[in-house]
Each structure stands twice: as structure tokens, then as C-alpha cells.
Amino acid sequence: RINQDRLMHDIHSTCEWGKGEAWGDGPTETGMSRLSLSDTDKQARDWFADTTTSLGCKVHVDEMGNQFAIRPGLSNEEPPTYAGSHLDTQPTGGRYDGILGVTAAVEMLRTLNDNWIETNHPVGVVNWTNEEGARFPMSMVSSGVWAGAVPLEKAHNLKSVIPANDTATMKSELERIGYLGEVAASYKATPMAAHFELHIEQGPILEAEGRRIGVVQGVQAYKWFTVTVKGRDSHTGATSFQHRADALLTAAKMILASHKIATKHKALASTGILTLRPGSTNTVPGFVQFSLDIRAPLDETVELVEKECRSAFTALAAGENAYGVNDQCHPSDRQCSVEWATDFVNPATHFHEDCVSCVQQAGSDLCGGGEVSGKDIGAWGKLMTSGAGHDSVYTNKHCPTSMIFVPCRDGVSHNPAEYSSPEQCGDGANVLMGAVLRYDKL
């Protein structure tokens, strides 16, 4: 059993670096704002390197700043079984997303050491860089490079989108904070026997159903786009609706249409970023750019929603109707143009059976559920699909992978008020360690 108090201490003491907005009165009742490769991310990284080194691990950093700590096994012929996640956060994120997964993996190292446990093969802990995709707009980009799915150069050249007007790239920031490692960012240079990731659910299901552990079988498909709408700057007082090409009104229609299309297909479509020009109360904006994030359990559904959005956006830019959005709108003689750029494609992921069953059995061990397998699972747990992407999506391409979810209050995540109780965090850490040890025995 892991030490729950020690785990919570690691979480909250490292969360001093990049502390965000308060949501309650207590000293730990704040969110996090630890953008990837920022000064506070460097502090958290230094802690990770120092702590795992002092626990007897060999630590190395790759060209994407991914940190790998390896605890030797009885035999060191085979690659390590890894546990890990990420230490970066959203600009207004919480204390658990990613952070729980890394600190629980460090707590696993402490527990193995305390109990003089020797594993058959080495055990590793990993901190992946810029998982959130908040600062450098590609989520899981560094596990993506490791997996060979994202070209190194493309990742290195990603430009910071927060703070506004920042000119930093991933590479320049890796250099600045001293985390541009020399080891190639690749599954060949840093092979893994398996990858386990503990994470908060980021949704409301486990809490609503009163279950302690989510056994994650896969991740839904998603695609990210940047949509650019161009119209014509004009005077808000002197230009009739007839004579406008209003890029913002058109973008508003598109956002609404994407929501209706996603609703129809039981999918998700979301816009999190929107910028416009010139940005003056009495000028109709001639330029708008917005992000579009489409998700669904099946790849086909994402494709379908994308296809319908593309034709709806084209129609709306031309002043035609789509999904009733244009009803009662004023016709215009002028058109807007619309362009799409695809920023990120993440097909639906199905985790490896062996890893899923290690997690399932470790959950049952903790909760006293006896032997379980396949769809058979006790009241303590649930087999589920992740709504969010995780680095495990990419590790799964090169080694057996699974994830463990624990409930979070109200399903809230990417929000300062994100919260899982010490018991919920402890449950997750125990299942994480259990799954790693079970896999080590396989």
C-alpha cells in the first residue's frame, strides 16, 4: 500500500510552483497555472529529477524535454514498465490533471524502496512535456514525437499561443530552461515494456455512479482545426446589414451550427479560442479565427461531423442557411470566405488487453473484488472510454498501455476548482502500483 499522506504532500508542495486562482479559503484550495516550459514548470521538473535520482533512479531527458527515471530490476535485459503522466497544466487548470499521475508514480518508487521490493524488470517513471497543448497548441506532442507520429522539427517549431504575443517556440523554451536533452525523442532510444497512467476522470460518471476506479479501455477520437473567416472591416453605424461581410456574426453562426451538428450525432464540438481584427466597438470585424475541437467515440462520427461542419460553414459564409441558423437574419450582398487548417488528428485508441486486465485486477485487489476478467467487473469499478486524450494514446502505438481513472468532484477539470479527495488519489496510486507490479510479473 502506498502512503497517502506522503502522496498528498508531494502533490500540494509541488503545486506551490505555478499556483493559480483560489477557489476556497484553504492554502491548497487554488488552481494551477503552470504552462509547459515556463519558469514554474522548470521548478517542477527539477523536483522530479532530484527526487527520482535520490530514490536511486537513473534519469535522462530527451530532445522534447521528456524526463525518464529508471529504477533497476533483477534483470535489466528488458525495457522498463513505466508509470507516468505530465506536470504541465492549463492556464486556469487544477492540481490533479497530470500531476496526480506523476506524483503517484513517484510515490510508487518510494513505496517499492521502503519495502525493499525488487522487480523482475526495471520500473520507470515518466514526465511528458506539454501534454496539455495549451501553451504550444498540440496536445501530447512530446509523446507524439517519442512515438514517431509527430516530426521532431514540427514539434520544436511550435509557437507559444499563451501569453499573447509571445514569440517563443518549444525549442527555444526547452533551451532556455535547460531541458533540451541529447537523447533522441523516440521509442527506440527510450523503449518501454508497458505504460500505465493514472489520471482524474475529468468527467462526472464515476462520481455519479459511486465507483472508485475507472478501468480505461481506450480514448475517443478527436480532431482539432483552426477556422479562419474573412469578411470586410466596415463602420457599424454607417454600413447597413445588406452591405456587410461581418466575419464575427458569421463565425457566431458557425459555432452555433457546429454545436447543432455535434448534438445531432451525439458527438462534441467546442470552440475554446477566438480572436478577431481589428477589435473596435464601431468597426464590423473583417477577420476572425477560431479553434474547433470535434470528438466522438468512433472515427467515422468525427469525420461525419467534420464533413457536415465544412459544408455548413461554406453555406453560412455565402449567406445561405444551414441548420436554421440563418432564419430571420438579414440578407447581405457580400460574402465572407472560410478556410480550414487541420492542427491535430487523434484516431480512436484501444488499449492493450494485457494492460487493461492488469488494471482491472489491481482495482479488484484494492477493493476486495476477487478475480475479475473481461466485462466482469465489481461495483467498485467501471470499464470506460476516455473523453480526453492522454500521452497513453501515443505510448499505446509502441507498447501495451492502459489507464486508471479516479473520480473528480462534479466532473470538473481544466478549471481551478478541479478536485479529488486524498482517498480517491490514494486509491488511484495503489491501483497504479498494483498494475505495474502485475505487469512486471507477466
Added chain:
Amino acid sequence: RINQDRLMHDIHSTCEWGKGEAWGDGPTETGMSRLSLSDTDKQARDWFADTTTSLGCKVHVDEMGNQFAIRPGLSNEEPPTYAGSHLDTQPTGGRYDGILGVTAAVEMLRTLNDNWIETNHPVGVVNWTNEEGARFPMSMVSSGVWAGAVPLEKAHNLKSVIPANDTATMKSELERIGYLGEVAASYKATPMAAHFELHIEQGPILEAEGRRIGVVQGVQAYKWFTVTVKGRDSHTGATSFQHRADALLTAAKMILASHKIATKHKALASTGILTLRPGSTNTVPGFVQFSLDIRAPLDETVELVEKECRSAFTALAAGENAYGVNDQCHPSDRQCSVEWATDFVNPATHFHEDCVSCVQQAGSDLCGGGEVSGKDIGAWGKLMTSGAGHDSVYTNKHCPTSMIFVPCRDGVSHNPAEYSSPEQCGDGANVLMGAVLRYDKL
């Protein structure tokens, strides 16, 4: 008759300060980006002061940086008859909006001097500060202070909204560029006998009807608001539509509803600024703020559109339907909140009969239309209402006022491609001078 070439030279040489985006190949085929109280605005102001002084005027500056140049008359008992406008522009504005009115007034001074014309009373030229309301978000703010309609302190404390994160106020910028004058900004300290303003139409009517001169009888009513929508930051992948309070989707619905409401009442509703937080592709925004500009010829119509927008926005924030905007949207268990702040109120303006008829007669003089009065006007001109606000709105509160419009290409304004031909500019300048001389004789 004024000297058209000299006028165009003044326009284009002063437009070197704050030159904007190119729209054509010629050296003068660019827009303007001369934000109020910027370094380039200071250059234009220095030109105004030097030029009018060298033409024999006494020049003074008031506490709002308004510049007044006075050319003595035969008698100097009565206040001057003024011509003027503004030298600041939108961030992506053109070479004529405001600039034409000031340079034409300066050209009037040159023409009076060249022809040794002595007027009965003094003649003045004025450059009003921050007419656009683009940098400091209150249009016509400095003529507003002059008129006693805007408190000096409120105006001085206005914060810059462009560039983003700028902390400058009107007062700090007036001090910085050396234009915080000592004369009280007031119609009492700087009285006017009358105020005439030449301006491009900023709409398509004169061009479409082939008329040379718009005789402006008044300005439509308008109101500016800032609307704040608060929801909840949440994960775009792990949060179902049911569990969201999506501030951006809700704001998009509001913008669309405001457009439908304005369409219904033959009014205008426009959003030119929209900002959101936190601004990450995979976070549903919990905070959105946008500007709303409502206009109509009648005050009652503006009030009605505002009232209907207020109740529609309240309904949409609560997840209820309004104007069909919510049809086929996914219901949610969570609500957004909405708050309104009123930034600016400009009731419908009716200009003074005497000034309107001076403009009408001066237009007819130029175009060979003979005697005209009341609604009787030749094919050369049109009696019209301005869609945009102008400093003349405020001067009209304390002295007889009217305006002259000239056509602009395609009705385009607040856009780099804004254009009026040299002949159109010359027409306007001639009518401006004619109206001032006619009023001087009254």
C-alpha cells in the same frame, strides 16, 4: 474656390504619419493606423499647430488636447464660426474619415488668405481628440467634455484598449505627447458661433444615387454596451454538452439574437470586440466579454432593441430559447450569467436649420443649382441622416451645427481601402468654405 491639388497634398503628406496597410500599389493607396494620442497622432497635431500658426491663426489647446486655431475677423466681439473634424483614425482606418474635414478646413484658411478675404467675424478650425473612440473606448469624448456632456475626470481616466495590455489613460497620454492644454475643455472657455464639419459619408447612398453632396440634417441614435457572460471552464473532451456552461457558445447565440432583433426593427446591432478566457483549444471558455453597438434613427427604436436584447440574452444564458436561436441545441443542466454595462449613450441629433440651409445653399452654389430651401434640393445633393456619430453631435448642443457629406467608394469606411476621389474631396471643401462664409454673413 479652394485649391484641390493643395488639399490632396495636405491629406497625403500628413498621412505619412500613421500609414497603415496597403490596398493598392500606389504610394497613397494605403490605409491609416493613427490611434489617438499615439506618437504619429502627435506628429499630425504638430503639423496642425505649425500650419495654422503660419497662416496667421492664434492656436490654443484645451485639457482634452482639442486644438483650436482662430483667424481674426473684422470684428472680434462674437465667437468664431468653426470648421473642423478629427485627425485620429481607427486601427485599420482610411485616409479620409476625419482627416478630410480637418485638412479641408486648413485649405479654407489658405484660400481665404490667398484671396485677402476678411470675414465679419473670426473663423476657427478645430481638431477634436479621440473622435473614433477606438483607442479610448468612448467616441467623440473630447467634444463631449467641451459640451459638458462627459465629465472631464471620466474622460481623463479612460483606459487604452489598443494595443492590448496597454495601461495608458487619456490623461497620461495627453501629458506624454505634450498635449494636455491649460484651457478648460468647455464651450464657455472656447465658445463657437457655429460648427461645420465635412466628412465622407461612410455609407453607399450618395455614390449609388450619383449625388455630389450630402446635406446632413442629423445623426441617428446609438448606444454602446459591454456584455459579460460567465460560465464555467471545463474540458472540451470530457465534459458532455449536458454538463457545460459554455460562455462562448452562449455569447455566439446572443450575437446572433441581437442581429435578428435589430433586423426585425430595421435597426443595427453590431459586435466589434470579443475577448474570452482562458483561451485554450481544449477548454470550454468560462468567461466572454463583447461590445454591443445598437443604432437606429429614433431613440425609441434603440430602446426597444436594447430591451428585447436584454430579455433574449437573459433567456439564452438560462438555456431557454429566444428567436429560435436555441432550436436543435443540446439542453444543459448548467446556466451562464449575463451582465450589461452601458458605455455610451448618444440620442438622435437634429442639426440647426440655419446651418443646414447654409450647407444646402453652398452645395447649390457649387453645383449650379440656384436658390434652394427646405426639402427642395437638386439632383446634385441629398438631405440625409448620418449613420455614424461625429463631434458635430456635441457642438450642436451649444451652437448651430451642420455637416457636409461627400461620397466614398462602395460606402466603405473604417477600412484601409476607404476612398474618395480628389474631385469629391474638392467638392466637399468648397461647400465647407461656402457654408462658413454664408454663416459669417448671417
